[in-house]
Amino acid sequence: MKTTTRDEWRVIVTLKPRTPADLGLTGLSDLAEFIACPVEPITVSVLPRRLGKLSAGMSVPDDVMSSDIDGSYRRRCDEIAAELRYRPQVAEVTVTCTETHSCSHCGLAWEVLAAEHVHDLRQDEFSTAGEPNCCDKAIAEFRTEQGIEVHGEGVVAYRHPDRPGVVLCREHGYPWFAQPLTSDDLPDGGVCAYKRSRLLGECGRDVLAVEAGERV
Template identity: 45%
Template sequence: MKLTHRDDWHVIVEIAPRATHIPLSALGFDLGDRDLDGELDGLPFEITVSPRRLGDLGGGITMGDRLISRDVDAAYRARCEAMLTAMLRQPHVKSGRVTCKETHTCSHCDLGWEVLSADDVLDEANCQDAYSVEGEPVCCEAGIDEFRTEHGIPTLADAAAVTR
C-alpha cells in the first residue's frame, strides 16, 4: 500500500511591488535615515514563508508536533492556509499558494513508491510475469501481491503455480 508523508510546509506569495508602494522598512531594511528611505519597485516576485513549528510554544518552550496535534498534516495545512488568508489581504500581495513536500513509500518495505508505467509493461524485462500491469508497484513482493489482490490479478505465487 502506498503511504504518503507530507512535510516542509510553506506559503508562497507573489508580491506585486507596483500595485502599491512598499516601504523598505516592511522588508526589514531600517536604514535609520529618512533621506535613505526608498520604496520597492520592479517586477512581481515570490517569497516563501515557513510556518512556526506546531510544537514551538514560544519563550523557548518546544515539544514534538505529535503532542500538539493528532493530525499534524491537517494542522500545518490549517496554519499555512490562515497565513495565506492574512497575506492575501495586503494590497501588494498578488496571489499565493500553500505547498508541501510529499514523499510516497511502500507500507511493506518502506522503499520509495514506484509503479510500472504503460511503457514499462511493454518491455518484458520490467515485468514480474505475464500478469504485470500498469500501476503495479515494483518495490517488493508483498506490495505487488497486495496490489494484485485488490485488482483481481493472480498474485506472484498463484501465477508461478499456473506456469508450472
C-alpha cells in the same frame, strides 16, 4: 499499499511590491514613492511556526500539541495564507507541502509501472500499468485489488524454484517465480513450508484443502 507522508508545509507567496514600504523599506514616504520591480516575480516561502514551539526557547514534540499533525500544519498555513492574500504587495499565495509515497510493506519509495514501460520493465506477463515494483507483497496486493488472476487454472500450489522438495501454498508461492502445481502433481498432498517468521513458524496450510480456482 501506498502510504503518503506530508512534510515541509509552507505558504508560497508571490510579491508584487510597488512602494519601498512594501519591502519593509519604511521611513521614505516624503522622499520616495515607487520602486522599480524586478522582471521576475519575487517568490518566497513562509514557513509555519512549529506546532510544538510554545514560546522562545520552549518547545515540545509536535505530537504533544496535536493528534493530527498534518491537519494542524495545513490549518496553520491556511491561516497564514488568509492573512496575506489581500495585502497590496501580495500577488498570489498557495499552501503546499512535500509528499513522500512509500510502501506500507517494505518501506521503499512507491514507484509504479508506467504505461509506456509495461512491455520493457514488467515483472512478468501479469504486470499492468500502475503496478508497484518495490516488493512481492505490494505486487500481490495490487493484483488482488485489480482482480488480476495470477493462478493458472487448477493450480493448487507452487514448487520452490531452488528447493524442489518444498511446496508453497498459493498465498506464499509467488507465482511469478515458482513452478505451478496441480493436484495431479501432488498425489500425496502437500503442506506449505513457507516460513512466516521465527515466532509464527511455518504456514502449514494443506494445499489440497484449497479448492482449485479459489483465490487466497
